[in-house]
Amino acid sequence: xxxxxxxxxxxxxSAQPFSLVRLLLxxxxxxxxxxxxAVFSYxxxxxxxxxxxxxxxxxxxxxxxxxxxxLLVILNGGIDLSVGSVLALCGxxxxxxxxxxxxxxxxxxLFPPVWxxxxxxxxxxxxxxxxxxxxxxxxxVPAFVATLGVMYVARGVALLQTNGLTYNxxxxxxxxxxxxxxxxxxxxxxxxxxxxxxxxxxAVLTGLMLSRSSFGRWLxxxxxxERAADLSGVPVKRVKITVYTISGILAAVAxxxxxxxxxxxxxxxxxxxxxxxxxxxxIGGAALTGGRGxxxxxxxxxxxxxxxxxxxxxxxxxxxxxTVFTGAVIVLAVLMNSIQYGKGGRKx
Amino acid sequence: MTGTPAAKPDTAEVVLxxxxxxxxxxxxxxxxxxxxxxxxGQVTTLFGENGAGKSxxxxxxxxxxxxxxxxxxxxxxxxxxxxxxxxxxxxISIIHQELSLAPNLSVRDNIFMGREIKGPMxxxxxxxxxxxxxxxxxxxxxxDPLTPVEELRLGQQQIVEIARALSVDSRILIMDxxxxxxxxxxxxxxxxxxxxxxxxxxxxxxxxxxxxxxxQITNHAVVLRDGTMTAYAPRAEIDLEWIVRNxxxxxxxxxxxxxxxxxxxxxxxxxxxxxxxxxxxxxxxVDKLSLDVRAxxxxxxxxxxxxxxxxxxxxxxxxxxxxxxxxxxEGKEVSHLSIAERIARGLALVPExxxxxxxxxxxxxxxxxxxxSIAAFTKGLFTQRKAEQALIDxxxxxxxxxxxxxxxxxxxxxxxxxxxxxxxxxxxxxxxVIMLDEPSRGIDIGAxxxxxxxxxxxxxxxxxxxxxxxxxxxCLSIAHRIIVMHxxxxxxxxxSTVTKEQIMAASGESVAA
Ligand SMILES: Nc1ncnc2c1ncn2[C@@H]1O[C@H](COP(=O)(O)OP(=O)(O)OP(=O)(O)O)[C@@H](O)[C@H]1O
Ligand SMILES: [Mg+2]
Numbered sequence: 080x081x082x083x084x085x086x087x088x089x090x091x092x093s094a095q096p097f098s099l100v101r102l103l104l105x106x107x108x109x110x111x112x113x114x115x116x117a118v119f120s121y122x123x124x125x126x127x128x129x130x131x132x133x134x135x136x137x138x139x140x141x142x143x144x145x146x147x148x149x150l151l152v153i154l155n156g157g158i159d160l161s162v163g164s165v166l167a168l169c170g171x172x173x174x175x176x177x178x179x180x181x182x183x184x185x186x187x188x189l190f191p192p193v194w195x196x197x198x199x200x201x202x203x204x205x206x207x208x209x210x211x212x213x214x215x216x217x218x219x220v221p222a223f224v225a226t227l228g229v230m231y232v233a234r235g236v237a238l239l240q241t242n243g244l245t246y247n248x249x250x251x252x253x254x255x256x257x258x259x260x261x262x263x264x265x266x267x268x269x270x271x272x273x274x275x276x277x278x279x280x281x282a283v284l285t286g287l288m289l290s291r292s293s294f295g296r297w298l299x300x301x302x303x304x305e306r307a308a309d310l311s312g313v314p315v316k317r318v319k320i321t322v323y324t325i326s327g328i329l330a331a332v333a334x335x336x337x338x339x340x341x342x343x344x345x346x347x348x349x350x351x352x353x354x355x356x357x358x359x360x361x362i363g364g365a366a367l368t369g370g371r372g373x374x375x376x377x378x379x380x381x382x383x384x385x386x387x388x389x390x391x392x393x394x395x396x397x398x399x400x401x402t403v404f405t406g407a408v409i410v411l412a413v414l415m416n417s418i419q420y421g422k423g424g425r426k427x
Numbered sequence: 428m429t430g431t432p433a434a435k436p437d438t439a440e441v442v443l444x445x446x447x448x449x450x451x452x453x454x455x456x457x458x459x460x461x462x463x464x465x466x467x468g469q470v471t472t473l474f475g476e477n478g479a480g481k482s483x484x485x486x487x488x489x490x491x492x493x494x495x496x497x498x499x500x501x502x503x504x505x506x507x508x509x510x511x512x513x514x515x516x517x518x519i520s521i522i523h524q525e526l527s528l529a530p531n532l533s534v535r536d537n538i539f540m541g542r543e544i545k546g547p548m549x550x551x552x553x554x555x556x557x558x559x560x561x562x563x564x565x566x567x568x569x570x571d572p573l574t575p576v577e578e579l580r581l582g583q584q585q586i587v588e589i590a591r592a593l594s595v596d597s598r599i600l601i602m603d604x605x606x607x608x609x610x611x612x613x614x615x616x617x618x619x620x621x622x623x624x625x626x627x628x629x630x631x632x633x634x635x636x637x638x639x640x641x642x643q644i645t646n647h648a649v650v651l652r653d654g655t656m657t658a659y660a661p662r663a664e665i666d667l668e669w670i671v672r673n674x675x676x677x678x679x680x681x682x683x684x685x686x687x688x689x690x691x692x693x694x695x696x697x698x699x700x701x702x703x704x705x706x707x708x709x710x711x712x713v714d715k716l717s718l719d720v721r722a723x724x725x726x727x728x729x730x731x732x733x734x735x736x737x738x739x740x741x742x743x744x745x746x747x748x749x750x751x752x753x754x755x756x757e758g759k760e761v762s763h764l765s766i767a768e769r770i771a772r773g774l775a776l777v778p779e780x781x782x783x784x785x786x787x788x789x790x791x792x793x794x795x796x797x798x799x800s801i802a803a804f805t806k807g808l809f810t811q812r813k814a815e816q817a818l819i820d821x822x823x824x825x826x827x828x829x830x831x832x833x834x835x836x837x838x839x840x841x842x843x844x845x846x847x848x849x850x851x852x853x854x855x856x857x858x859x860v861i862m863l864d865e866p867s868r869g870i871d872i873g874a875x876x877x878x879x880x881x882x883x884x885x886x887x888x889x890x891x892x893x894x895x896x897x898x899x900x901x902c903l904s905i906a907h908r909i910i911v912m913h914x915x916x917x918x919x920x921x922x923s924t925v926t927k928e929q930i931m932a933a934s935g936e937s938v939a940a
Contacts, residue, residue, distance in 0.1 A: 291809040293801045300798055303789035310746060310776065310784050311799040311852065312767035370789030 107415055108362050108379035111408070115383060119390035126393055133272055137340070139385035140274035143378060144333040145352055146359035147285050148326030150377045153360050154289075155322045156302045156369025157215065157222035162330040162356060164233035165207050166349035169334035171237045173200045174246030174344030177260055190255040193262075201331045207233060208327020212320030230353070237346035245345035249338060264339030274336045281329065286374040298322065303370030358405075359384055362412040383408065441503075442467045442630050443488060443519065443599050448497030449654075450483050452839065455831060457483040459654040460497065465599060470621065470631040472641045474670050475651035476871045477843030478829040481634050482524050484651070485601045488632075489521035490514030512541075520597040522588050524604045524634075524842045524869065525782055530577035535559045537576055538591045562590045567616045578706065581608040581780050582732045589617065600624065601632045604842065606640065607868045608779075610732045610897050611931075618644050636843070636871050637898075638670055650674055675873045681904040682876070684725060684923050685883035690907075691722030692757075694891035695743070695774070695860045700752035702735070702742050702915075712738040714915035715752065720860065725882065725892040727906030729899065730934055735915040736895045737779055740862045744776035745769050756860065770799060773859030777850050777866050785849035786837055793819040793833025795848050799856045818855055826851035827877050843870040850878060854885075861885070862893040867901060879905050899927045 120127035145162050152159040176196045179188040191199070207229060214225040251257035266273050289295035300308040301315045309315045333352075338344035363380030365372025387408055391401045445463040449456070458480045465471055465488075475481050486492045488499060490508030498505050501517060508514045511521070528537045535555050543550045544558075559572040568586045576584055585608045592600060606614045621631055621644055635641040648665050650658040650673040658673040695718075702713040712735045720726050730736050741747045743754050745766040754762045756774050764772070778784035786795055796819050797804070804814035819833040826847040830840055837845065846869050853861060861882075867875050882892050882905065894905060902909045903923065911919040911933040919933035 287809075293805045293810055296794065296798070296801055296810065299790060299794070300787045303787035304783075306784050307778075307787050308798070309766060310744065310778055312765075312770040312856075313798070314765065314767055366789075370787065 108364065108376060108383055108412065111362075111412060112379055112383050112386065115386050115390060119386075119394065122394045123390075126390060131393075133270070133275070135386055135389045136275045136278075136382075137272040138389060139381050140272070140278040141333050141337050141340075142352065142355050142359055142385055143278045143381040144281060144329050144336065145356040146363075146377050146381045147281055147374065148329035149353070149356040150360045150363070150365060150372055150374065151285070151298065151322040152222075152326050153357075153365050153367060154298050154302045154369060154372050155319055156305070157319070157322070158226065158357070158367075159208075159211065159323060159326045160223065160226040160353050161207065161211060161229040161233055162326060162333075163349040163352035163354075164230045164237065165204055165327055165330035166334040166337065166352060167346055168207070168233040168237040168240075169200045169204045169331035170338040170344040170348050171240050171246065171346050172203055173197075173260075173335055174249055174338060175240060176200075177249045177251055177257065178246060179255075190251075190257045192257055193251065193259045196257075196260070197335060200335055201328050204327040204329075204331025204334070205324050206327070208324040208330070209320060211327065212323030215323065216316040216319040234346070241346050243346060245343050246338075247343045249342050249344065261339055261342055263336050264342070274340065277332065277336065281332070282374055282378055289374060294318070294321070299370055355384060356381075358409045362409060380412075383412070440467050441465065442501070444500040445484065445488060445494075446498040446500060448484065448487055448494045448499070450480075450487060450492070451495045455839075456654055458487075458494070461651070461654070461656050463488075463649060463656065465630045465632055466647065467630050468625050468628045469646040470625060470633055470644050471647040471649060472633045472635070472645035473649050473651060474634075474638070474641070474674050476674055477847070477869075477874055478841040479651040479674075480654045481651055482603050482841060485521060485603050485632065485634065488514075489519050489601055491521070515595060515597065518598040519601070520592045520595045520599070521601040522592045522603060522605050524607075526584055526588055528576045528584060528587060528591075531575060533573045533575055534563075534570055534579075534587050534590075535572040537587060538562070538572075538594050540591075542595075558594065559590070562594055565593075565620060566590060566613075568613070580732060580737070582610060582613065585609060586613065593620070598628070599630045599632075603634045604636070604869055605633075606635060606637065608732075608865070613732075614640060636867075636869060636875075638667055638872065642667065642670075671872060674871070681872075681879055681900075682883075684905060684907050685886050688723060688887055690724045691889050693719045694722045694724075694757055695720045695893070696753075696755040697739075697743065698753040698755065700739065700742060700754065701750050702738050702747055703750040705738070705747060710915075711750070712915050713742065713749075716912075716915065716917060717752075718910065718917070720891045720893055722859070722889040722891050723886050724908065725886050725894060725906050727902035727909045728893065728895040728912055729902050729909055729930055730895075730897065730912035732897060734912040734934070736912055737864055738915075739912070740776055740864050740893070740895060741778075743862060744774065746776075770856055770858075771802065773857070775799070775853040775856050775858035775861050777853045777861070777863040779864040779868070781846055781849045781868070785852075786845060788837055790837065791833060792823075792828065792830050792835045792837055792840065792848060795837055796822045796833070796852050796855060799852050803856075822851040822855045825854065825881060827874055843874060846870050847874060847878075854881065858890065860891040860893070862895070864895045865897065866894070867896070867898070875901075899930050902930065903927065 116127065125131055148162060149159055173196050176191055176199065179190050181188050211226050211229055214220045215222050249260045251260055263273050268276050297313045297318050300313050301318050305315050337348060359380035360372065360377050361367065362383055363372065363376030365376060384405060388401055388405055391404060441464045443465040445461055447460045447462065448458055449460050450458040461484060463484060473481050487494050490511045490513055529540065538559050539555050544554050545551065556572050563570055566586055566589065570579065570583055576587060585605065589605055606617060625631060633641060633645060646662050648660055648670065649656060650670065652674065697716060697718045699715045699717055700713055701711050701715050704710055704712050716739060728736050738747060742749045745764065749762065753760055756772055761769055761772065787798065797815050800818060801810065804811045804818060823830065823833065828847045828851065829844050850866055866878065886892055896902060907923055909921045909925060909930060910917050911930060913935050921930065
């Protein structure tokens with residue numbers, strides 16, 4: 080991947096050789112992933128097969144997409160607790176559009192084509208994200224509180240919309256011209272699930288944006304020291320609103336992928352997914368205080384969580400134990416991080 | 428005792444000493460085998476360029492960091508501190524160069540952080556407050572112990588830092604640039620406190636780039652250069668010239684204002700700029716201030732702390748909102764523009780507080796230097812790496828930052844070199860008007876000369892410079908025109924033939940020194 084080498088040289092300066100310590104630090108999530116794959120392939124012969132890896136990757140896609148949005152917000156020094164609810168809200172609204180939008184005044188039911196459903200859903204996600212951003216940047220509501228509130232509101236609206244029920248048949252009908260919704264969840268491109276392709280595209284684009292665009296620089300700067308960035312001419316408020324908007328859009332994308340994979344959209348989908356996304360970002364080495372973190376790390380974090388929980392399912396561990404293991408891995412990964420940093424700090 | 432350049436006419440006993448102390452950070456050798464003595468009841472001053480290793484040595488003596496090799500001797504016995512609390516328990520405390528206060532906590536809580544006074548019911552806040560009041564009284568500073576530190580101006584924060592070190596009752600007190608943000612009066616008070624302390628037998632180590640000031644108080648002078656001790660002498664044998672010669676090897680003259688050309692049109696014009704107190708007081712920190720600065724002109728704004736200089740400059744830069752008046756840049760009103768737009772039009776501010784307003788600690792030296800000029804090396808969607816690297820390399824050379832390269836972490840630079848990064852960042856935007864708020868904080872005499880040279884060269888090419896300082900000497904060596912600010916207004920205006928005394932009198936300062 081080309082953006083790997085770019086971000087490395089940009090951070091270290093082209094004159095310096097690749098440092099081993101840095102590799103180990105960054106590689107933490109990578110080694111965890113290798114260990115997970117090794118252990119589970121030993122325990123189950125089905126684990127390390129191409130088809131299983133692809134299935135697991137398509138599960139990771141959901142968390143992964145959310146985690147990239149979360150990474151941007153965390154780089155900015157914020158947090159977005161609303162993504163799980165926005166995912167559900169967007170899924171439900173997409174479902175509703177697939178079932179037809181009734182316009183009583185005209186006595187017609189509109190069946191928008193799938194591409195329009197996708198665009199509208201992303202727009203709704205973006206709007207909710209922009210609302211988060213505006214609350215935080217303009218009205219100075221702390222990010223935790225603003226997104227917590229929006230988390231409840233979005234979940235509530237999703238429940239209201241369906242009356243607590245789930246939209247089931249989302250495949251559309253040929254005579255209405257709105258088939259194809261399951262394409263996202265079921266089709267493959269050169270054997271790779273579409274959801275994984277979507278994740279990879281978003282990851283590469285975000286990676287490029289962070290390492291090469293001026294927006295990326297603005298984001299790192301305003302997350303590291305907002306006052307200094309502001310005085311250097313960085314439009315800190317615009318950056319803030321933009322990252323929450325992107326996070327909202329990505330939550331909508333994740334909602335579309337999820338309801339397409341399940342061919343149903345329920346208002347309780349994605350509960351606690353925001354926490355999984357935060358965990359992926361943190362395992363990936365980002366600092367919750369802002370200014371530090373990479374897409375590469377976050378992707379590894381998402382894969383660690385996804386491959387672990389699917390592995391536990393495959394070897395037949397009860398779902399209660401799964402929760403325990405996932406929690407332990409999160410703490411362990413971050414613990415290793417602080418031990419390594421701590422040692423360095425004391426020595427220097 | 429080995430390796431000391433001059434024979435020591437020791438009169439007072441050595442309480443704390445470093446023996447062959449070395450410290451390396453990977454390839455960087457910050458200290459290369461240094462011997463250093465602290466005498467009981469005396470002031471030892473450490474001189475040296477930015478990055479010479481002064482702070483590193485002091486951090487080692489106070490247990491903040493550990494030496495790579497060498498020994499620390501306390502009262503003749505070797506000791507090895509593993510942290511600063513251990514050193515504090517043995518009577519050694521330090522005032523750090525970079526402030527280490529918790530901004531959200533009150534003055535009282537900062538001073539007693541980690542050593543709260545226990546009463547029968549938890550912390551005895553009343554007793555703490557009483558002690559803080561007494562300390563601040565001693566320092567002749569009018570600060571309420573319950574104010575959150577973030578509401579204090581930089582100089583007052585520095586006073587709090589000093590008060591915290593004094594509150595420990597240590598017998599060895601290390602002061603790493605304690606006066607960089609203090610006014611002349613505050614320095615006088617601090618010196619009185621230092622004299623009282625030494626009379627009581629407390630030993631002091633003092634570091635400052637204000638050389639004349641340090642000479643007033645010191646008993647011994649030690650010069651560090653590139654991690655080695657190059658000279659040692661008692662006060663009686665040294666003068667300013669001796670220090671500078673040993674520090675940098677040549678003598679610097681900060682010179683006189685650039686001349687031999689005519690000023691251009693008015694570049695920056697302030698018309699009745701008024702700024703209400705940002706903390707909500709019912710007075711104006713800047714009061715109907717009008718000022719014209721022409722292209723090529725260097726205007727110095729002199730004033731005491733709290734005269735409204737920082738607020739004025741921040742308003743012109745776009746950080747603070749003015750409550751009245753106009754800011755006109757090259758004939759165009761810019762009051763409604765954002766900071767970014769003002770920078771793009773050539774109006775740049777070098778802020779006073781480098782930690783809070785100048786640097787992004789999570790970014791590298793290079794990324795900090797290029798932060799304000801991103802647009803200059805962005806083509807289409809992407810930043811151009813080569814162009815950025817060229818800009819970084821050029822700026823590092825221009826402002827003489829001592830670093831292993833643009834990729835180094837900003838925290839690995841010495842205090843003065845961090846300051847140079849803040850200056851370099853704004854100079855790299857190629858401004859037409861540059862405003863500098865106390866830019867010489869913590870930079871050594873050579874770097875100061877370099878910055879003055881850069882400003883002078885810029886001025887000759889038509890750069891308008893607004894230079895805010897509380898050091899009269901700086902005004903005299905750079906400015907064509909000197910404005911004295913007092914309580915938000917211009918209280919006097921001089922040309923470069925003025926004397927120090929006249930300027931100080933106009934600022935409302937007692938000319939005691
Ligand atoms: N954590 C670190 N990592 C790498 N290098 C460091 C670190 N801390 C200090 N240095 C290097 O050690 C050298 C000495 O730094 P030090 O802070 O002691 O200088 P100083 O004499 O206090 O300078 P100043 O007058 O600017 O405060 C510098 O070259 C600096 O870059
Ligand atoms: Mg220093």
